[in-house]
Amino acid sequence: MKKLFAIATLALVTLGAAAQTTGTDLAEAEIRKVDRDAKKITLKHGPIKNLDMPPMTMVFQVKDAALLDNLKAGDKVRFSADQQQGAYVVTAMQKVEAK
Numbered sequence: 001m002k003k004l005f006a007i008a009t010l011a012l013v014t015l016g017a018a019a020q021t022t023g024t025d026l027a028e029a030e031i032r033k034v035d036r037d038a039k040k041i042t043l044k045h046g047p048i049k050n051l052d053m054p055p056m057t058m059v060f061q062v063k064d065a066a067l068l069d070n071l072k073a074g075d076k077v078r079f080s081a082d083q084q085q086g087a088y089v090v091t092a093m094q095k096v097e098a099k
């Protein structure tokens, strides 16, 4: 029983650490334009740590058009982006629900 508790606690700690890492890797942005056909999105984004990029408005390509589902101009999102073959590509994106 004691051992089981220890394992459960460890699992919780591991989950917490993973969530934290994800949180710091995500940048914040407001969508300016969604171009589903071209798989492009225009974002007014905050600092992007992994790309060493200051806040600005710019166009990103998206890895998968499905990332743009249910998104429209004006939505607030969190996203991660990568530089691939000279282009900036959004690899993950989630909508931030308005409070």
Ligand SMILES: [Cu+2]
Pocket (backbone or CB within 6 Å): 045, 053, 054, 055, 056, 057, 058
């Ligand atoms: Cu930028």
